[in-house]
Amino acid sequence: MRSIFDFVVEPYSNKRYNNTKKIDDTDLILNTQIFTHQNVNRLGVVKSIPIMNENKDIKVGDHVIVHHNIFRRFHNIRGEEKNSKSYIDDNNYLCSIDQIFAYKRKSKWKPLLGYAFVKPIVSNDIFSLDKEQQLKGVLRYLDAKYTFLKEGDLVGFTPNSEYEFIIEGEKLYRVRTKNLTVKYEYQGNEKEYNPIWACSC
Numbered sequence: 001m002r003s004i005f006d007f008v009v010e011p012y013s014n015k016r017y018n019n020t021k022k023i024d025d026t027d028l029i030l031n032t033q034i035f036t037h038q039n040v041n042r043l044g045v046v047k048s049i050p051i052m053n054e055n056k057d058i059k060v061g062d063h064v065i066v067h068h069n070i071f072r073r074f075h076n077i078r079g080e081e082k083n084s085k086s087y088i089d090d091n092n093y094l095c096s097i098d099q100i101f102a103y104k105r106k107s108k109w110k111p112l113l114g115y116a117f118v119k120p121i122v123s124n125d126i127f128s129l130d131k132e133q134q135l136k137g138v139l140r141y142l143d144a145k146y147t148f149l150k151e152g153d154l155v156g157f158t159p160n161s162e163y164e165f166i167i168e169g170e171k172l173y174r175v176r177t178k179n180l181t182v183k184y185e186y187q188g189n190e191k192e193y194n195p196i197w198a199c200s201c
Contacts, residue, residue: 002048005095016041016071042069055097063104070095092165101174109141117141117172122191133194135159146177156182171198
């Protein structure tokens with residue numbers, strides 16, 4: 001099966017939602033509501049590439065980070081449970097290139113053109129209840145064409161430009177490269193922040 005303009009993907013591990021956590025031998029259900037995007041699986045596997053394919057980087061079998069609405073279910077105005085418009089059948093979903101943010105090749109994630117992923121850092125403000133510094137973090141993955149920054153740089157980004165993802169047990173913010181505004185110098189007291197609930201171990 002091939003689409004003319006869209007990729008065909010399936011949810012990784014055939015799970016549409018990541019709403020369980022294994023505690024010893026028991027599966028703990030974290031959330032039972034289908035409409036919350038936080039627990040939607042955003043990791044897919046490419047099953048076919050479009051016939052009219054303009055992106056030559058993504059191949060069949062690649063793991064991809066996708067928009068939360070691909071695998072999501074929702075209730076319509078009559079309260080009926082529905083699939084997203086991406087749904088084809090139980091294991092196949094259409095996904096346009098602008099709904100894919102990164103792909104995995106040779107055990108390394110590579111963001112698509114225009115995207116970066118930033119790891120938050122611990123807040124040093126003793127008067128703040130926030131555990132992480134706002135609008136600041138360490139570049140974890142960077143669009144390869146964005147050559148004047150590199151992975152590991154400490155950067156700032158514009159307000160409301162970050163979108164939270166959990167990738168391989170790490171909390172990362174997806175930020176468009178055009179929203180990266182500042183490169184900071186390390187002061188030596190920076191520490192990466194990862195909440196314990198994000199850890200997949």
